[in-house]
Amino acid sequence: MLAITCWSCKTEYPSLPYNDIESFSIQDADGKTLSASIVDDQIILYWPPLVNQPESITPTIKVSDLATITPASGTAIQLQSDKPITYTVRAQDGSSKNYTLVFQYNQPLVQAKMNLLEGKYYLSHPKNEDLVVRGENILPDENQTKGYLVDKDGKETLLSFSQPPTSFIAQFNTPGDLKPGIYHIKLISGRYTVLTDAFEILLPQIYSLITLDSYTVKKGENLVMPIKSTEIYELFFKTDFDHFIAIDNLNNSYKITNATFDVTKKIVTLPIPTTIQGNQIKTLKLMDKNGQILTEGDQYITLN
Template sequence: MNRLYKIYTGIAVGCTVLFGACKTEYPDLPYAEIETFTIEDAHGDPLQAVIKGDEIIIYWTPLEDEPETIRPVITLSEGASISPASGEVVPYSASTKYTVTAQDGSRKTYTFRPEGGQPIPYLNSINNTEININGVVALLGDYFLPDADKTKVYLMAGEQEYELTEFRRFTNSSIHSVIPITTELDTGYYDVKLVTGRYTLMAGQQIHLNAPTLSTLLDRTKLPPTTINPGQTFSVYFTHEQALKFYQEDDFIARMEYSDNTPVRNFDPQVTFVSATEVQMTIPTDIATGSAYFVLATTGSILNVIGQSVTIE
């Protein structure tokens, strides 16, 4: 009996040693990889990120508004964990970072890189470099965001920067900006800056602002009389209070073009600035009578301010 007991005991001990020797200790896994990173695009469809090195790159839906936040669904290497967690709301921003911790405690940090849906824009040309202050500057190119909240046009001279806020045309390839008459803008040379989405573009050429065209600012409800007497004094009125300030140093010239064989008469209209919107002039006492076409112009711009048919009695 004792012998049999010893045999059984020996077998049991042997088996214990055998099974103990067969047990394998597995080390913790060292993998800290993001395998998939998925968000919803502008239309609610799945959008898969590109995982490149330690970057999570999202190529957003072209020309669609980018979100402020996202809620990614993330899959990881076996045994790994991530912070912020999968499904957690995070900013759609390059400041967003993820830390993946492997099972063995090693870590890897990923940086979120939104590439956006806007192709890289370019500014090809400006329609004209000589522009009147009440005129329009046209910027031509492509891939502008046609949204005044996301695309801004600026005129720059030294430390001065002025934003143009009125547009005649606004598309992804053409922006026509009105240059207003304002106390902040004067004649001279300006650089043109275009900010559209995440991109800032500078025009390759400067524009030269000239004085506003007075004929477009003429108050046509107060035109000079159509019947004029020699020696008569009358006024011409304008619709904008800033218009005449550009012409304070200019001379005005006038002429009468007669419908018969009477020679053209050029004369000094003796212009006086009465107010910010009114100039006064005088017809010579020896002006010839008859039907004529009256023209008032400035010597600086050589542009007609007014032209109308009159009768001189």
């Protein structure tokens, strides 16, 4: 009788209705604990700046008493996915609540500009120089940082890295079919996209083509100069070259149409007009048939 009386007096408690996430934390790349913020139905996890985002995380999760969570605490979660990551907390009484993981990459603003003198880049041979972008807060990860060469018409060409990026430099190989013109580089690094100022790609400088020196020649005679690189002449100038423009020390210009390049002898012959008024040629320009400058440079040709 006593046992029956005690059993009948036992209190029945209702199942708990709590289905909250109380804490959510992971370990970063250095083993430090990162705690997420729980805001309404979101788990907001802030990743440190300039640290590569992991492919997966293994969170430690604490939930309400007697509640369960799916996926369970200690389960690895893949982050590299387009699908949202959802956690479901089920209370003791069977009620449930869903939480969405929001992974925030705490990235500072990216800055970038071309490392060029006066915004000019000269083609060369046998290999063009790298296209170098200097900046700040560039993500040092080839998967998260990309560079595109953008021409005047907006056409984009994906660039390959010549060496891995750092936080301050992104260095790219030049495309093999690079042509003269006005360009930008679009740098995408993490959440930011930056467009550099416009820069100009030019044919090789005249110093790369012709051996320029201090020459002395009589007006009306031929000036013979060595070709420094026949490869540069063949690649960049042979098709389009039409004539020279010479500028004397009085700033008078003279069109010289009968100059010749002899690749076999590796010389260029420049007839000096008798009409030159100055006593020195200070600038030489290589021109195409449309009167556009192919390349130019200062020169010191003394005239007798």
